[in-house]
Amino acid sequence: MTACIYLLNGPNMNLLGQREPEIYGRKTLADVEAQCRAVTDRHRIELIARQTSAEHEMVAWLQEARQAAGIVINPAAFCYHGVAVLDALKMCECPIVEVHISNLYRREEWRSRSILAAAATGVITGLGIDGYRLAVEHLVSLLGRSGGAR
Numbered sequence: 001m002t003a004c005i006y007l008l009n010g011p012n013m014n015l016l017g018q019r020e021p022e023i024y025g026r027k028t029l030a031d032v033e034a035q036c037r038a039v040t041d042r043h044r045i046e047l048i049a050r051q052t053s054a055e056h057e058m059v060a061w062l063q064e065a066r067q068a069a070g071i072v073i074n075p076a077a078f079c080y081h082g083v084a085v086l087d088a089l090k091m092c093e094c095p096i097v098e099v100h101i102s103n104l105y106r107r108e109e110w111r112s113r114s115i116l117a118a119a120a121t122g123v124i125t126g127l128g129i130d131g132y133r134l135a136v137e138h139l140v141s142l143l144g145r146s147g148g149a150r
């Protein structure tokens, strides 16, 4: 069976590259996906990339991803109030990397209080869109080591 990594983005991330470029840069979500897919293709891993602004949809995708090889998620604003997303993340059996494009610790204090971070295996924040690719590379390396256990 082909291993599969989920790349999930939360509310408003469809506008990446079009809004607040001074914070989030000018690359789009399609660019993010292409960079991640370049890694997964090289390792013959399937990449499922999705974005939603609806919490129930994110929850459904996390349930679907429970036994994937790994999840890379930029939950965006869900990380501040998405209790249903938190519960769904806790049900996942695979490693999870929470990614934020901006450095949450250099911004408003409230932005650094992700309620989801404790459910993630690790968090990457402030490395721009490179963070997504690095997260995928990490998940791929885990697969090589142990078959993807958390």
Ligand code: CA2
Residues within 6 Å of the ligand: 011, 012, 013, 014, 015, 016, 017, 018, 019, 020, 024, 074, 075, 076, 077, 099, 100, 101, 102, 103, 111
């Ligand atoms: O830095 C990140 O990746 C964020 O997760 C982006 C979220 C923000 O709420 C977090 O604090 C940090 C979403 C920002 C608003 O949506 C935008 C999406 C694309 C471009 C500009 C804004």
